[in-house]
Amino acid sequence: MDGEFKVTPWEVSGDIDYDLLVEKFGTKRIDQALLDRMAKYGELHPLLKRGVVYSQRDMEWVLDRYDAGERFYLYTGRGPSGHTHLGHLMPWMFTKYLQDTFRAPLYFQLTDDEKFLFNDNLTLKDTRDMAYQNLLDVIALGFDPKITKIMIDTEYIHHLYPLALQVAKRITFSTAKAVFGFDNSTNIGSIFYTSIQAAPCFIGSELAGKNAPCLIPCGIDQDPHFRVTRDIAPVLGYYKPALLHNKMFPGLQGTDKMSSSQPNSTIYTTDPPKLVRKKIMSAFTGGAVSVEEQRKTGGKPEVCSVYKYKFYLFEKDDKALADLYDRCKKGEILCGECKKTLADSIVTFIEDHQVKREAAKDKVEEFMLRD
């Protein structure tokens, strides 16, 4: 199965070759020059330093405009097909870093329409309800309500639809087929949908009444939507949206993406702390079959999901992370200990998040984009 993988907005599977994706999608790797430049605006986010946010489109241009005094806005989102898990939180946390660093307004889209159209088993009520569940997690992360606006597609459609029409008129079925892999059996709502995901790229400009740069932090799997949008933007008189792409957050069972379809591989923000701990204690590691063996040969942090969790989110100290790597390789630390420290970190995080998530219920209206 080596080398076989699939990355589309609706399916991520296999061993992802992220370098190949950059080539295939025609994006640009984030290089040292860009990292050095970004470090000037504030301390670099660990996800940038560690190459989890690793690919981009037009980020230099966004910074040029910013330096020239032109404020950009952020746009990201979520397809509400189920409860929020850590894999969703990661890019949102990164988005918050961008908001804090650049004082950038954020438009956050919840695509209840998409998840309804693309999932046979979900009703529109399911995805709408889940959109409300998910936005609590967004709010809980501490975005600034003065410059953060959340939209649920079916509730904000009167603003999105006219923009979506402008986009849709310029995309042929040929293009949609080539980019998204649609065929004759695809439903006509799914075919149209990319226009709705494109619309918020321009909503900041529309509401401001003047053209404003838009920066989209998102998973690399979402790039196809914006590749198409970028082709059309100039025709519509808008700037092309810029992007920062992150790799997929790993699953607890050693797979490349934390996925809702494997509950044990996934930590939901709504999981009781006990369950969180249980899931981590049964995570896939790079450990050997026995303690003796591991003391002798060492672990394999490069394939270990516990190590990956620390690398992605839960060990911000670079030195501590490097130490852990070395000690694991040398067999100085066993998987049990390592799982326990990760479980402690995540449980602490989740308990705090759940308090904030509860408090978010009173703040929903403050964050919703209405009129």
Place this chain on the structure above:
Amino acid sequence: MDGEFKVTPWEVSGDIDYDLLVEKFGTKRIDQALLDRMAKYGELHPLLKRGVVYSQRDMEWVLDRYDAGERFYLYTGRGPSGHTHLGHLMPWMFTKYLQDTFRAPLYFQLTDDEKFLFNDNLTLKDTRDMAYQNLLDVIALGFDPKITKIMIDTEYIHHLYPLALQVAKRITFSTAKAVFGFDNSTNIGSIFYTSIQAAPCFIGSELAGKNAPCLIPCGIDQDPHFRVTRDIAPVLGYYKPALLHNKMFPGLQGTDKMSSSQPNSTIYTTDPPKLVRKKIMSAFTGGAVSVEEQRKTGGKPEVCSVYKYKFYLFEKDDKALADLYDRCKKGEILCGECKKTLADSIVTFIEDHQVKREAAKDKVEEFMLRD
């Protein structure tokens, strides 16, 4: 060209064989039994008697439900690509007869999105502006504001979109291709659009909170949209919409459909009376090359657009119409006289309509479907 014609929601051309359409679309001819039954609810409309409204789906069922005490609502609409002409007014006048006869609520849809998506030369602003122009003509016809609600797609999209999604999820590109003749070069907005035209079939049921029969009076060219909608309705738990189809209103130059692309063939409700008269005086008739010739051989009312106008709308008296036909055939009446009486009728109608159209400007809000 005999026998070559095309009838789709976006193109009507050639010599239309209306009998063949019934067969091709799988509709039912309105037969004498149905006419007799409809006559019991009130005097038959001339368009029914004369076979202009000639085809149907499930009309007997609508009357069965009505007889059982279940009220149906009406749904029709207009694609606002230009000013309203007589060809548009005809089915609306018929719709008013249905409203008056059955006290049926009417939902009237203005598809500004459709006309934008299907016309390269129209902006969304163009079609939205034209929607407002067109709805003045609807109001001017005297519909009851208490039971008549007008919706412009882009303004009422927050109610239409969730219904459209339900429809869109159940239509594959295969089906859309087969029914509407789409191909790889069709834009993805056009592909999705039929879902938006389907949505009002269910809006009456949605707003009432219970299933209600829907009857759509419309041109036979619009049937494909509703053929698809009817297939899906039961899956969504709604009644299949019923239909009454009219033939196309003829052009003044002898063609089968009054078309905005031939301005001289078309009488707009906004035309100054002088221009209306001029257009009619230069209409295509079945007349001979000279007065002498016509006195001798007679005219050809069966191909004469002046006769057709009287037949379709402007001579309601069956006996007077039959007389005219006979006298024309015998060469007793010349085209000039005939044009003059038609011009008098239409100018009288248009002058009156324009006064009501002006007054309609103050009634717009009363008719708009909002919230």
